[in-house]
Amino acid sequence: RKEVEQDPGPFNVPEGATVAFNCTYSNSASQSFFWYRQDCRKEPKLLMSVYSSGNEDGRFTAQLNRASQYISLLIRDSKLSDSATYLCVVNRVDSSYKLIFGSGTRLLVRP
Amino acid sequence: SQTIHQWPATLVQPVGSPLSLECTVEGTSNPNLYWYRQAAGRGLQLLFYSVGIGQISSEVPQNLSASRPQDRQFILSSKKLLLSDSGFYLCAWSVYSSGSALSYEQYFGPGTRLTVT
Numbered sequence: 001r002k003e004v005e006q007d008p009g010p011f012n013v014p015e016g017a018t019v020a021f022n023c024t025y026s027n028s029a030s031q032s033f034f035w036y037r038q039d040c041r042k043e044p045k046l047l048m049s050v051y052s053s054g055n056e057d058g059r060f061t062a063q064l065n066r067a068s069q070y071i072s073l074l075i076r077d078s079k080l081s082d083s084a085t086y087l088c089v090v091n092r093v094d095s096s097y098k099l100i101f102g103s104g105t106r107l108l109v110r111p
Numbered sequence: 112s113q114t115i116h117q118w119p120a121t122l123v124q125p126v127g128s129p130l131s132l133e134c135t136v137e138g139t140s141n142p143n144l145y146w147y148r149q150a151a152g153r154g155l156q157l158l159f160y161s162v163g164i165g166q167i168s169s170e171v172p173q174n175l176s177a178s179r180p181q182d183r184q185f186i187l188s189s190k191k192l193l194l195s196d197s198g199f200y201l202c203a204w205s206v207y208s209s210g211s212a213l214s215y216e217q218y219f220g221p222g223t224r225l226t227v228t
Contacts, residue, residue, distance in 0.1 A: 032215075034216060041199075041224070042221070042222075043219035043220060043221055044155070044201075045219070046216050046217075046218065049216060087154075087155075097143055097160055097168075098157060098160065098170075099157075101154050101155040102154060103153065103154040104154065
């Protein structure tokens with residue numbers, strides 16, 4: 001089983017739609033969770049950290065479910081510029097220096 | 112604010128040639144530094160990380176090596192490139208961590224796209 005699993009997609013949605021991605025992680029001892037965004041042929045960029053109580057940043061909402069070991073990302077009112085690959089990231093429990101990156105979920109927002 | 116630089120942006124090298132990729136960070140002191148590789152259509156693979164000058168930890172045995180000669184400089188090298196070394200090489204930094212249970216966000220440089228022919 002992969003340490004971090006994501007549906008590769010692509011999720012193809014119209015502008016203005018709400019879309020949600022889930023990501024599961026295998027180690028219940030993980031403590032730090034993030035969502036990154038990666039545009040084609042570019043570096044990953046931090047979108048948001050995920051806190052236990054859930055957190056929101058504008059149109060983006062992240063949730064953590066420790067019991068089921070998954071994190072989610074909800075994007076409301078999708079924009080064309082949201083088209084990208086979204087990477088789910090979890091820390092390595094054997095070392096806080098290391099992060100485990102999921103392979104990403106691709107989102108395509110169409111006009 | 113902090114910035115991270117990588118060069119070159121693209122590189123085409125023949126099999127068996129040496130490699131040197133450089134990464135520098137500005138605006139922070141004593142960062143943790145990381146080298147990742149991303150193969151086409153794949154996830155990020157951690158290659159090396161460093162928590163201080165001269166301190167290098169290797170994640171994957173291979174023909175690559177890393178060095179940290181200065182606090183904010185991280186270098187990835189190879190003596191002889193293989194075809195399988197092709198990929199997108201990313202340098203990242205994070206706030207220094209003392210090894211607590213929590214991890215800090217990592218911030219990436221623009222990357223070097225390496226093609227070995």
